Amino acid sequence: MTASFFRMALILGLLSAIGPFAIDMYLPALPSIGQDLHADNNVTQLTLLAFFISFALAQLVYGPLSDMWGRKLPLYLGIGVFAVASIGCALSTNIETLIAFRFVQGIGGAAGMVIPRAIVRDMHTGVQAARLMSLLMLVFSISPILAPLTGSAVIEFYGWRGVFWAVTIAAFVGLVLLATQLEETRPAKERSGSGLKSAMAAYRLLLSDRNFLTLTFIGGLGISSFLVYLANSPFVLIQHYGLTPTEYSFAFSINAVSFFAVSQATGWLGERFGLVRVMRIAVSAFALAMVVMAVVMASGFNQLPVMASFLFIGYGFLGLVIPTSAVLALEDHGAIAGTASSLMGTLHFVIAAVAMVISSLFFDGTAVPMAAGIALCAFAAFVLTQATIGRRAAVAAAE
Secondary structure (H helix, E strand, C coil): CCHHHHHHHHHHHHHHHHHHHHHHCCHHHHHHHHHHCCCCHHHHHHHHHHHHHHHHHHHHHHHHHHHHHCCHHHHHHHHHHHHHHHHHHHCCCCHHHHHHHHHHHHHHHHHHHHHHHHHHHHHCCHHHHHHHHHHHHHHHCHHHHHHHHHHHHHHHHHCHHHHHHHHHHHHHHHHHHHHHHCCCCCCHHHHCCCCHHHHHHHHHHHHCCHHHHHHHHHHHHHHHHHHHHHHHHHHHHHHHCCCCHHHHHHHHHHHHHHHHHHHCCHHHHHHHHCHHHHHHHHHHHHHHHHHHHHHHHHCCCCCHHHHHHHHHHHHHHHHHHHHHHHHHHHCCCHHHHHHHHHHHHHHHHHHHHHHHHHHHHCCCCCCHHHHHHHHHHHHHHHHHHHHHHHHHHHHHHHC
């Protein structure tokens, strides 16, 4: 792989990480935000849910815009909105204002999630796309690995408001990278037929494409398992298990290391065994680890090292599921890659938001409901894979 290949992965990964950085960096601050703004845990969690809802829905807009206007202009728009909203979050004096600005922040952050995937599809397909996607995810790992650690350090010296000033700086760095390091990958001649009518037609095509929807839902259920953990883990690990914010950050980062380290094998495994086979085996192993974890913990073995060990293994296999499902879903939709990426992202986060809401209804301050929610997401991904991708692969092998 050339230096330009790695350079592109670095730039796209950093742009993709800006939005999630605003999630992961402030996770250790959730309990202190509730205390400072006089809100209980459920209301404080709405600051996370508001971000996810707007983050999901706004992706439906950025994809068609990037097909119509090119990839760079919508990125400028989104990162700019994100920066302004981050300043609003830092200056919020009550929980309602913070929730409102988090919603706007999610609208801006969605651009960085959608458009880099479309740029990958502009440049590559197949195993090469899987390699670039997995490299992008390696850079993207700066968020769940370093952001909680950075956040806990910032919180210690500057309080939770310092987190939002830090992500404002990250947004301005992203704008500089966008202006100086990223070239347009969708030339004007390819945008000529793109418009509102073509976007609606593209969405109709995608919503009727069973293969696209199946792969998107498998990836979405996998992401949901991680976001259920993300939403509940600050309260479980800090308040239930008694970790400090810094210790929580290390515990959270270990799972991210597993996820992104294993994801780097995607290209090699895909070239050797085929992306479909890699995804099927990875989904099965991911589901097995998470279901066994839930059963063991429900049986009374719910100590933190037990949960952490299963999560490390399960999220490692998830690191193979996410890039393979995304590449396979976009494979046949190069002409509408932006729109396809936006619908994929929206469905991912809608599924995740539903999973987070359901898991919050059963949250009792302990780890067992969280483990059960993670396991249900993983098992649903396994069932869907076996009922669709697995069946088609078996039929193809028999022919």
